[in-house]
Amino acid sequence: MRDRWLADGTHVRFGVLANAWKETVRDAMADIAANLAAAKVEVRRAITRRTNDPAERKRMFNALAVDRWAEDPFLARQMRKHWKRGRNRTHDQIVVRADQHNTATGGRGRLWLAVPGLQRRQMVRIPLSTTVAPAGTLRLILHGGRVEVHYQIDASQMRSSQRPCGGRTVGVDKGYTEALTDSDGARHGCGLGELLSSESDRLKERNRRRAKLRSIANSAAGRGDHAKAHRITANNLGTVKRERQAARHRARVRTEIFTAVHRVVDKAATVVAEDLTKTFAGRTTLGKNVNRRLAAWTKGVTAEALTNVSERRGSALVHVNAAYTSQACHRCGRLGPRNGDRLHCTPCGVVWQADVNAAINILQRAGDPDIALHTPHHVVRQILQDRTDRHRTRLPVQDSSPATAERRANYPNRSAMSK
Numbered sequence: 481m482r483d484r485w486l487a488d489g490t491h492v493r494f495g496v497l498a499n500a501w502k503e504t505v506r507d508a509m510a511d512i513a514a515n516l517a518a519a520k521v522e523v524r525r526a527i528t529r530r531t532n533d534p535a536e537r538k539r540m541f542n543a544l545a546v547d548r549w550a551e552d553p554f555l556a557r558q559m560r561k562h563w564k565r566g567r568n569r570t571h572d573q574i575v576v577r578a579d580q581h582n583t584a585t586g587g588r589g590r591l592w593l594a595v596p597g598l599q600r601r602q603m604v605r606i607p608l609s610t611t612v613a614p615a616g617t618l619r620l621i622l623h624g625g626r627v628e629v630h631y632q633i634d635a636s637q638m639r640s641s642q643r644p645c646g647g648r649t650v651g652v653d654k655g656y657t658e659a660l661t662d663s664d665g666a667r668h669g670c671g672l673g674e675l676l677s678s679e680s681d682r683l684k685e686r687n688r689r690r691a692k693l694r695s696i697a698n699s700a701a702g703r704g705d706h707a708k709a710h711r712i713t714a715n716n717l718g719t720v721k722r723e724r725q726a727a728r729h730r731a732r733v734r735t736e737i738f739t740a741v742h743r744v745v746d747k748a749a750t751v752v753a754e755d756l757t758k759t760f761a762g763r764t765t766l767g768k769n770v771n772r773r774l775a776a777w778t779k780g781v782t783a784e785a786l787t788n789v790s791e792r793r794g795s796a797l798v799h800v801n802a803a804y805t806s807q808a809c810h811r812c813g814r815l816g817p818r819n820g821d822r823l824h825c826t827p828c829g830v831v832w833q834a835d836v837n838a839a840i841n842i843l844q845r846a847g848d849p850d851i852a853l854h855t856p857h858h859v860v861r862q863i864l865q866d867r868t869d870r871h872r873t874r875l876p877v878q879d880s881s882p883a884t885a886e887r888r889a890n891y892p893n894r895s896a897m898s899k
């Protein structure tokens with residue numbers, strides 16, 4: 481399409497420079513392709529719901545794969561429903577190739593970025609808020625009256641990537657008031673709880689005010705006072721400031737979490753953690769619940785930070801099954817009542833810090849012969865109970881070879897244990 485439009489002169493009608501136009505066409509086509517692919521995922525689901533006949537399913541999957549869905553009424557209807565057309569992310573951004581821009585230092589050490597404007601050989605100069613010159617292909621996005629300069633960096637060149645990792649194996653638990661607690665009892669990213677709760681309070685209050693303003697605007701429109709309704713929508717219900725504040729908050733949380741992970745990797749060659757990505761498979765919609773939204777999002781950032789930092793600094797990340805790690809005593813394995821940030825173990829006569837106890841449990845899971853990453857919850861519970869039962873009856877473990885130990889854990893002889 482791009483070559484055809486270049487050949488027949490269509491591109492001139494857009495009134496922008498050829499290079500920027502080409503990159504934008506590429507962006508737009510990529511958007512269309514992505515939307516098409518996303519729609520097909522939904523339609524495949526619809527096909528499985530519609531029929532159980534393998535031949536019919538195969539026929540429809542095939543038609544979808546080779547883009548002949550328009551001929552089938554059901555598929556055409558489904559595609560029309562799920563293919564979101566007309567949504568374009570390229571309306572507020574352009575791509576500038578590496579050889580098209582340059583940076584210069586102006587007065588008072590300020591960095592200026594120069595990119596081609598609409599007039600030939602006349603550069604548009606943009607003051608940057610950083611002292612690091614962007615390099616490579618740039619994407620300039622107009623966002624809330626500002627220009628965002630996006631570009632790729634080589635992570636191995638970052639200063640934090642040069643920091644060596646530690647030499648130990650450390651378990652970590654994702655906390656509520658701090659980003660991570662490790663198995664040594666140290667807490668990292670202690671500002672996270674405060675950041676999240678203040679943001680949550682702020683959002684709740686602001687959403688309440690916005691709802692009130694929106695209802696005033698709606699009732700004004702209902703009375704026919706459209707000028708007032710418009711004034712409120714334009715002046716009080718905008719999103720520019722909101723987005724800017726949200727972006728700033730996101731950046732703060734990310735810094736807190738990444739710093740926490742760096743602290744752990746400072747002493748660890750192997751980090752043992754719960755797999756924080758897997759719970760996203762359900763894709764539950766959280767609606768308006770601010771707290772849960774924030775919690776779900778931070779979990780994703782923690783997962784990203786663990787993977788990213790481990791990769792860059794050369795430590796290993798081991799995912800373990802975290803079932804019951806927050807409820808079991810790490811010394812005797814018994815499930816105890818958790819009381820806020822405390823875990824009581826009556827047999828041991830100890831009150832543990834719940835998150836430190838969990839981090840130690842997570843560390844121990846890495847070497848657990850019976851509990852694998854995908855062992856189901858109820859099986860984990862059974863294994864833990866069998867172990868403590870064995871303790872209670874002081875039954876000696878007669879054969880401790882791994883094979884029989886595993887079999888015993890899987891098929892415990894309960895009558896022998898209860899004697």
Ligand SMILES: [Zn+2]
Pocket residue numbers: 809810811812813814825826827828829
């Ligand atoms: Zn105990």
